[in-house]
Amino acid sequence: MGMEIKHFQITxxxxxxxxxxxxxxIGSSSVADAIADVARSLARxxxxxxxxxxxACSFKGVTCSPSGRVTAIDLAxxxxxxxxxxxxxxxxALESLQLQGNALSGAVPPLRAPSLTRLSLExxxxxxxxxDFLRATPALRSLSMDGLPLPPWPFPDxxxxxxALHNFSASNASIAGRFPAAGVVANLTSIRxxxxxxxxxxxxxxxxxxxxxxxxxxxxxxxxxxxxxPAFSPAVAADVVAGNGFCLDAPGPCDAxxxxxxxxxxxxxxxxxLSRSWTGNDACSGWLGVICDASEVTILGxxxxxxxxxxxxxxxxxxxxxxxxxxxxxxxxxxxxxLAALPSLSLVDVRNNRLTGKLPKFRASVDxxxxxxxxxxxxxxxxxxxSLDDGSSQSSDSAADAxxxxxx
Ligand SMILES: *[C@@H]1O[C@H](CO)[C@@H](O)[C@H](O)[C@H]1NC(C)=O
Ligand SMILES: *[C@@H]1O[C@H](CO)[C@@H](O)[C@H](O)[C@H]1NC(C)=O
Ligand SMILES: *[C@@H]1O[C@H](CO)[C@@H](O)[C@H](O)[C@H]1NC(C)=O
Ligand SMILES: *[C@@H]1O[C@H](CO)[C@@H](O)[C@H](O)[C@H]1NC(C)=O
Ligand SMILES: *[C@@H]1O[C@H](CO)[C@@H](O)[C@H](O)[C@H]1NC(C)=O
Ligand SMILES: *[C@@H]1O[C@H](CO)[C@@H](O)[C@H](O)[C@H]1NC(C)=O
Ligand SMILES: *[C@@H]1O[C@H](CO)[C@@H](O)[C@H](O)[C@H]1NC(C)=O
Numbered sequence: 001m002g003m004e005i006k007h008f009q010i011t012x013x014x015x016x017x018x019x020x021x022x023x024x025x026i027g028s029s030s031v032a033d034a035i036a037d038v039a040r041s042l043a044r045x046x047x048x049x050x051x052x053x054x055x056a057c058s059f060k061g062v063t064c065s066p067s068g069r070v071t072a073i074d075l076a077x078x079x080x081x082x083x084x085x086x087x088x089x090x091x092x093a094l095e096s097l098q099l100q101g102n103a104l105s106g107a108v109p110p111l112r113a114p115s116l117t118r119l120s121l122e123x124x125x126x127x128x129x130x131x132d133f134l135r136a137t138p139a140l141r142s143l144s145m146d147g148l149p150l151p152p153w154p155f156p157d158x159x160x161x162x163x164a165l166h167n168f169s170a171s172n173a174s175i176a177g178r179f180p181a182a183g184v185v186a187n188l189t190s191i192r193x194x195x196x197x198x199x200x201x202x203x204x205x206x207x208x209x210x211x212x213x214x215x216x217x218x219x220x221x222x223x224x225x226x227x228x229x230p231a232f233s234p235a236v237a238a239d240v241v242a243g244n245g246f247c248l249d250a251p252g253p254c255d256a257x258x259x260x261x262x263x264x265x266x267x268x269x270x271x272x273x274l275s276r277s278w279t280g281n282d283a284c285s286g287w288l289g290v291i292c293d294a295s296e297v298t299i300l301g302x303x304x305x306x307x308x309x310x311x312x313x314x315x316x317x318x319x320x321x322x323x324x325x326x327x328x329x330x331x332x333x334x335x336x337x338x339l340a341a342l343p344s345l346s347l348v349d350v351r352n353n354r355l356t357g358k359l360p361k362f363r364a365s366v367d368x369x370x371x372x373x374x375x376x377x378x379x380x381x382x383x384x385x386x387s388l389d390d391g392s393s394q395s396s397d398s399a400a401d402a403x404x405x406x407x408x
Contacts, residue, residue: 031070032056034087038073042104043082046075069093076120077101084109099124100144112136122146122169134158141190142167152176152200160187167191171219172198178270179225182206193217197239203270204262205230210251220244224275227262228254245279256317257283257297261290263314264300268307268331296320298344304328311350313338323347327369335360335370 035056039049046060057064063072070091076098083106084099094113100120108121110130116137122144133156134140140162146169154177159165168191179201185208188194197219204227205220215236222243231251232238247254254262261283265274277288284292291299297318307329315324316338324339327349334357335350348362349369362368 030090031064031068034085034090035059035062035070037085037087041083041085042080044080046078063096065093071115072096072098074098075102080104083107086110108133110136115139117141117164120144121148123148125149127151129153132158135161138162138164140165144169145173146171146195148173150174155180155184155196155201157184160184164190166214167193169193169195170199171195174199176200176202176272178203178266179205179220179223182208185209185212188212188214190214195219196223197221197243199223200272201225202272202275203266204228207231224272224279226265226270226275226278227259228252245275247281255281255283260314260317261287261297261300263317264312267312267314268309271305271307273305274302293320299323299325301325302329303349307331311335311339311355315339316341319343321345325349326353327351329353331355333357337361 035049039045042049048054048058048060056062056070057068061074061078062070063074065071071093072095073091074096077100080099080102082104084104086109088109089112092112093115094111095115096118097111097113097116098118098120101123103125105125105127107128108126108130110132111119113136117139119137119140119142123146126148127150129150134143135158138161141164143162143165144167150173152174155175157180159168165188168188175196176199185206191212192214193216195218198221201220201223203225205225207228207230209215209218210230210232215232217237218232219239221239221241225240225244225246227247229241229246229248229251232240241249247258253259258281261278265271265278268274274288277286278290283290283297284295289300289302289305290297291301298320299322300315300318301323303325304327307326309331310333311326311331313336315321316336319342321342322344323346325347328351331350331353332355335348335355337360339345339348340360340362345362345366347367351369351371355370359368359370
């Protein structure tokens, strides 16, 4: 504790204000505690990090301000194992935390550091992120977290809490779910480097990504991205196409049926199993649930896919569609009226969903099955002779019925 006291005394000497000295004193002791906690929770702390003794500011990799507050911890590539303590959040003066290239595991503790500009976590074995991740570090400029074995997590919209973010590198970091929408991308106003390769990002990329003035380096390869490739300026280092499911390898619009089906997938939130299959520019090349006749999509059958979200009116753009089976999912919202205009439609099965509203006015020739487990779906169904279920039939049989109709 000798060094700790010395620090305190220097602070006192430098300061003519008793209150400031007291504040610095409190800072120092919590610093010592936090650093001691870190040392204790590491499996192989650096030799100077002896738990509970010495001046924390003299430890290897620790940088302090003149008042004895820890401003930087650099323990990159030190062969460290073990976990990080939650008391790390008491180091509120941290400007840089570099822990990359170790074998640290467990939770990334919450960080409450308004001046933190650099956070490097990549190449460790962390298995969870704090609930307020990115929300309490508003000055962050560089965040790298590649190669962490996290459970699947969505692209962090909380990134807007970090308006100064220049570098965001999270390749192979288990990010799953749809690529952020245009409004989200528009908010990344400072971003220069965006590296998100080797994740499970799905769906269509907003074309506005190609027009972000700040961007110099982007990699999105090896995910499950679909639809058109954005056009980047030649000045941008872009590694985007490889290992994805874009319709074409170069910028340009997709085939009309592909566009319509991708809008349908968007309604479902671009689920991974559809994104894996619905790739390229030919919807008739064996896409999951899609059956064609003479290059025209005639059947869309996604029974029991556990789909959530809504039924896109873009289905009406599949002008050759004869059968639509979306039974046994968790779909909400209404059945779009536009579907009633499909000229060749003969079967619609949407039983066992959570749909609401009224059935569109399908022609009498359309066999419509709806309602089971969708009690709020109005029974008004226009002129269709729809076999509207009264809710008494066995739900397990409904799906089988529908499948047999579809395979006809
Ligand atoms: C992804 O990270 C894991 C460790 O979490 C590593 O074993 C694997 O090799 C990495 N894959 C790629 C493609 O970098
Ligand atoms: C951001 O990434 C670029 C490489 O794209 C690198 O040169 C720069 O040092 C990084 N900045 C920070 C603050 O890490
Ligand atoms: C993508 O998701 C699958 C299934 O959930 C998982 O096995 C795989 O590791 C994930 N890949 C990446 C790169 O996160
Ligand atoms: C963009 O950021 C602002 C705050 O900076 C926020 O209010 C807005 O919701 C964000 N936009 C989106 C699409 O998330
Ligand atoms: C598709 O993926 C979802 C989860 O993303 C899963 O619940 C569902 O069972 C999968 N459907 C099929 C048919 O594999
Ligand atoms: C269906 O999806 C939800 C979330 O999307 C998931 O929690 C649930 O486990 C899935 N069910 C099945 C049977 O896959
Ligand atoms: C059908 O396609 C046209 C042209 O691609 C598009 O403008 C329109 O929005 C689509 N309709 C629906 C309901 O998505």
